[in-house]
Amino acid sequence: MEENPAEVVAGLLVDAASAGGDLVLTGGSTPKLAYEIASRAGADWSSATVWFSDERCVPPESGLSNFRMANEALLGRLDRGVRPTVMRMEGELGPDAGSASYEASVRERLGSEPRWDLLLLGLGPDAHCASLFPGKPEVQERSRLVTGVELAGMEPQVPRISLTLPALNSGRLTVFLVTGADKAKAVARAFAATPDADSPAAFVRPGAGELLVVLDPAAAKELA
Numbered sequence: 702m703e704e705n706p707a708e709v710v711a712g713l714l715v716d717a718a719s720a721g722g723d724l725v726l727t728g729g730s731t732p733k734l735a736y737e738i739a740s741r742a743g744a745d746w747s748s749a750t751v752w753f754s755d756e757r758c759v760p761p762e763s764g765l766s767n768f769r770m771a772n773e774a775l776l777g778r779l780d781r782g783v784r785p786t787v788m789r790m791e792g793e794l795g796p797d798a799g800s801a802s803y804e805a806s807v808r809e810r811l812g813s814e815p816r817w818d819l820l821l822l823g824l825g826p827d828a829h830c831a832s833l834f835p836g837k838p839e840v841q842e843r844s845r846l847v848t849g850v851e852l853a854g855m856e857p858q859v860p861r862i863s864l865t866l867p868a869l870n871s872g873r874l875t876v877f878l879v880t881g882a883d884k885a886k887a888v889a890r891a892f893a894a895t896p897d898a899d900s901p902a903a904f905v906r907p908g909a910g911e912l913l914v915v916l917d918p919a920a921a922k923e924l925a
């Protein structure tokens with residue numbers, strides 16, 4: 702029997718949080734249902750630390766904020782006594798100061814080679830992941846863990862803060878959650894046997910970790 706992608710990811714989030722792990726949440730619209738399901742599991746997140754894959758450079762109360770979505774769907778729904786430590790990307794600082802601040806936080810808490818226990822990512826229809834967009838210079842960044850993104854490759858056209866590929870390849874368990882027919886071509890570009898070199902997600906291949914791609918049938922339909 703096919704499992705519901707959101708249920709699968711919610712279960713992984715709850716397991717990692719209950720074990721007191723360092724979790725990376727992602728933004729956009731796709732993970733919202735998984736977050737809502739996870740919020741209802743009655744788990745204790747108080748030993749866990751929640752990080753973010755990327756953020757739009759807007760205040761946290763903006764409707765474009767990835768933090769706001771995760772907070773409304775998950776973090777803010779947990780009972781106060783079981784909430785995790787939340788390491789929010791400060792989008793309101795802008796891409797330069799915001800990325801420098803987050804880089805400092807990552808290095809201070811996790812060192813120069815962070816190991817996220819669970820790193821959740823989405824995939825855009827253009828095959829971007831976090832806020833690494835095809836053809837943009839940030840995809841080439843190899844010395845920083847966090848980068849500012851002045852020009853987003855698609856809507857919403859606001860500057861971003863994003864984990865870089867070295868950081869995105871540092872997960873013990875990295876999970877892509879992708880649903881919907883509008884993502885089918887991007888899924889094929891990123892995860893086919895011969896991935897497209899213009900697809901940033903094709904370069905998320907954790908050397909010392911496990912990669913799990915959770916798809917619904919519509920998103921998977923162009924994979925052989």
Ligand SMILES: O=C1O[C@H](COP(=O)(O)O)[C@@H](O)[C@H](O)[C@H]1O
Nearest residue numbers: 727728729730731823824825831
């Ligand atoms: O802009 C972003 O897009 C991707 C994909 O979002 P979705 O709405 O298509 O699910 C997301 O993973 C990323 O965090 C976000 O900033």
